[in-house]
Amino acid sequence: MNRAKIDKILARWNRDANYAIEILQDVQEEERYLPQDVLRYVADELCVPVGRLHHIATFFKAFSLVPRGRHVVEVCMGTACHVKGAPRVLDAFARELGVPVGGTTRDLQFTLEPVRCLGCCAIAPVVKVGKELHGELQASKVKTVIKKYAEG
Amino acid sequence: MTRIELENLEEVGRKHREKLARYEGLLLVCTGTGCVSAGAFSIRDELRALLERHKLQKKWLVVPTGCNGFCAMGPILVVQPAGIFYQKLGPKDLARIVEEHLLGGKPVRSLLHKDAASGEVVPRMADIPFFAKQQLIALRNKGLVDPESIASAISFGTYGALRKALQGMKPAEVLAEVKRSGIRGRGGAGFPTGLKWESCVEAVARTGKPPVVVCNADEGDPGAFMDRSIIETDPHAVLEGMCLGAYAVGAREGFVYIRKEYPLALERLEKAMAEARKHGLLGERILGTHFSFDIRIHRGAGAFVCGESTALMASMEGRVGEPRAKYVHNVESGYQGRPTVLNNVETWANIPVIVGKGGAAFAAIGSGDVSQSPWNGSSGTKVFSLVGNIRNTGLVEVPMGIRLREIIFDIGGGIHGGRKFKAVQTGGPSGGCIPAELLDLEVDFDNLTKAGSMMGSGGMIVMDDRTCMVDVAKYFVDFLKDESCGKCTPCREGLIGVSEMLGRITRGEGTPELLDELERTCRVMASASLCQLGATAPNPVLSTLRYFRDEYLAHIEKRKCPAGVCKELIRYQITKACTGCGVCARQCPQKCITGEKKKLHVIDRKNCIRCGICRDVCKFDAVRVS
């Protein structure tokens, strides 16, 4: 990630250390992960210990220290989804993508993440791919969803 | 329209109403997250295109609204003024609606709502049982107001309470109304909002530090989505509530802490704030008065514990969401050590109604008598998200004190597919499971707590007899094990231990001693944890042990999962109902279902991984669990 890009993000948040988490979210969105050198640079610029940012990066689900796939498949594990079969949907994704839960495919196309409730309980079970929601997604429909993104 | 002042607020609303009155009617398209994921945006666009094609755009106006609430039926279109309710629409259905209904004057029967119990068609929204029993305060404008138009909001009376307060009420009078209403925080523990604000005012007087008001939109309870919906539907109601709170406690600065998982809500909130600022309803000299207040947004980054107030404030300061001891309360020393009022979205959305119509009117609704003390009851209404194995999933707002049965059966329409009601889980991971024998419970803060659960933010997850209560308990414990910040021993180690023990029970490795240890560990967690996440974490276990102990014992003594959920204890079997259609064999990821066409199929148990896909896809209910 080049300096100009990071500086732009820092400027957006006024280099305010109160917004460290937002700054890292923007970096994560651009890079699909938090590169070590960027974290160190941001820590310097915000005058906060790099250990604090490292803790944030390993604490919040939004962050990853290794690159994530082009499509992040977020399987909602909320209660409504759970009672409607979300664990089986998650298993199906893991099986079809050939990655463990939390893993990324070798071609960096997909990352599989369980997420806590997406708040779409009425259409459970729910899966979010990128910014698109898929409601009432049974395990049997997982293949079709993957196909859609693998091609697109 | 530029800056709005005290004098011309009404006029802005009136002008907007007059503008709408020029139309023959309005087409309200629900664009809440649920409907959007079912294609609501294309419904909106297609409808507009059709109107243009038929040159009807001056007669009918498409209004995208926030969540209608009846999410199970999305995408939804309501045709005003008659209030005709269309459900489960596809883009292809719209031509008929335009031609037959708008032009022909006859609603399209096949697209209308059918009552599940009677099978009768119910054309008008107000007549649908799901809506009939509701009483709307927080959701007062749902399905009506355009969330992306401040004029629309004002036309429904939003900012009227703020005008009233700024015109003729002292901050202490606003606080007094809120106290009189008896409203208790809708975010979890139900602490009286008026008392909280009062403590803040006292702390400001004592410390001289500038106070802050915060809106907690980090709705974390799985199964609860009312906060998201309120922001998506009526963001100005929340902003108005926060303005009133800021006015009452003397804050100039406010924050909304919102989950990053809610992109649509974030977008609408940002738009609403920008518009409010532009028109002088946020920022310097609000409504032309001396009151100044502005709000900034913090985005959560995915941590359930950040719903805990001290953790939320830590992450607002750019730190990890680790709770601290609350021996000194946030109202005294919260965000950056300043007196801080934190309320959740639903609470803030109630405030304008309380100030506008008076606290007494609010107090008259609900359970108990809060005129002496807010602790004597639960006033007002509460929004519940009704989800799980229930027919009418969606968002409902009902008066406090309503019986559980009314919510689940009258409004919710009972259980799907003729199955049996088993339990309803309330209060999220901190709550508990309430069994069928308590269906006549009058739902309010204290009754839910007495029943071993809690209100939480208002999630109601209905469970049928295919739900294993040990599995549900393990689900919540595993959820929290992953979400615990890990700071204190009882929460961190306790959750690991309890998860391990529940795992052994669901695998059929449990013993009676283990059950004792389970209860003991739960009690240590409840008493010794640093924050409420850890202290309430055992609730799902303790409440299921209380009401469904025999189900635990079945796992332990008989090595059986009565609900047929726990993988290690079940087998899938194809019964005689099988028609030999072969769908299951094609879908089986293990390729372990065999059988000739039109003949009974068989599962090879050695290779079966109990994924359940065969049962999901079978149209004949031929796959059984034993």
Added chain:
Amino acid sequence: MSGTTTSPDKVPAVEVEIDGHKVEVPEGTTLLAAARKAGVRIPTLCSHPAVEPYGACRVCITEIEVRGRKRLVTACNYPVREPLKAFTESDETRQQRRGVLSLMLARWPNVPAVRVLAEKHGAKPPAYRHPLRNEATDACILCGLCVRACSEMAWEDIIAFAGRGAGRRVMMPFGEPSERCTGCGTCAYICPTGAIKVHDEQNRPVDPARIRKYGFRLTQEMTLLDDQQCQMRRVGTAHLVEIMDAYDLLPTHNYKFGKHPDTPKIASHVWKTFVRQNVPDGCWAGCQMSCAKAVEDFVPRTGPYQGQKVLVDGPEYETVAGCGSNIGVFDPHDILEINFYCDTYGIDTISFGTATAFAMECFEAGILDTEKTGGLELRFGNGTAALELLHQMSRGEGFGVIVGQGVAEMKRIFAEKFGGDPAFLRDIGMEVKGLEYSEYVSKESLAQQGGYAMALKGPQHDEAWLIFMDMVNKQLPTFEKKAEALHYFPMWRTWFGLMGLCKLPWNDVEPEDNAKYPEPNKVPGHVEGYINFWAGMTGQEVTIDDIIRMSERVYNFQRVFNLRMGKGTREWDRGPYRAMGPVTVEEYESRAERYDKQLRELVGYDPAGKSTPEKLAALRKYREEQYEGLLDAVYKRRGWTRNGIPTIETLRNLGIDYPWVVEVVRPWLEKEGAA
């Protein structure tokens, strides 16, 4: 420079009852501290007095009763704000404590800190096997003491938590060694399980644990006491400015006076607003004093860096006084700018300040004028002229060439070329043995006059700083006492040089109980630390006498060296009279009451009706005699002759009577008839 303890604001007291023992504590005291005061020990695993309470381990959970209501709280972080009863052994307390310990035991069954508490409180391992069970005896129990120690004690924030829930762990960011980590070992010392280990492969101390114990004690004192004592971490030595002014010791206008109405403009609160880099300097692994300060983004108004942002390393007290009050400059920007350019040009700020002050006094006395200075208006307070002088020095131009040669040379030049009165120049030229004085007014402390003028390298206060002992606390009433101090302190301080150690941790922070020792000025608690450091490093047990003797050998050798260089006799141990008393009428009259009283009470001379020059002369006669008496007493104590020559016997006693040493002293001894 000894620690001055300020009393904290009065907070109301609250009465608490712990297991039946009543005790009063200030409001806000933690329950744990209150219990300790009541003599009740509450077990903990994550609390330590030197760091903020954290409330993570929950072992200190205690049942309390407030206003009739019972509840459970963690003692470590529960602030006592109203009367309460605590029950550290009630059934409820014991049950929860046992439960918490049992949870820890499940994961870390063999860590002694956990096991001992578990056994003591009857906790048993649970009936399941913990998935993350760690059998190591030195497993990390996630108490967070190291993280807080690194942040609050070392001021570094290097070591940190990572992850959450079951994945929580303590680590350096990214699991990589940090270049900021100085290896101070504070984290390792505070760790209750030994999970953090320090490897010292360079020094190979004999007993590292012993060194760490005393090192940690010092770190702890810095954390807990520095804010009330010297504030070395927050302002560094510049905290002294207002203290010196208050005692009339801050040199102003070439040491004429000891205080100035403008001192608040350059007092420590001002420097706090400039100083940014409050981090350990890293000169000594483990020293958390953070004495060095820096000002970031400073923009000089003159010289080659004019208008650019620069980093100023400082300012220290000596710089503020030398380049500030002593030359009459009370503008912090000018002081910082002189500080910056002195550093940039490689010029000592003390020598520059004292030399410039001398030139300024000569200018104001009419010995110099703008013709002689090449146009420089060298009046007190003219910061611009001082800066220009500094730039000239660096370029080897103009009047800067003359001032740059130092006070000793200036005295000669001003007398020879500019017709200055040699006696006056000698009186006000603040140098001994060719070195400029450092920045304390020594007029009212005979011992300090000796401390300066007898110092072997010239008048630097780092051999002996006795002003407070002598003048303020009156602990050195006799020649013998003064002589003893002028023996002990120079020897003790010489030892720091011998060891390559720094003096600041000895007495710029003092143990909390320092005052209760018979000789608090020696800071016996810290002397003990240094003795243990020596022993831990070398394996050799020593006493303070051994240490003094080590120094004496070197000190006497240095004296012999001075002698060989022609500056080792009595005449070189006398300072200018400005360091001993008022030189001018103006000086006398500014403190006439004090001097008149001394004339009456000490000298036996009635000042009534006498002119100031008469009184000046009487006082001077007395003080110079006193000083000669001091020299005699000190020489005697050091085993030197009346001319200040170490005797053969002294050299022999110290085991340095090498022929080539004896060869240097013998002619001098013979001259005195002492050989």
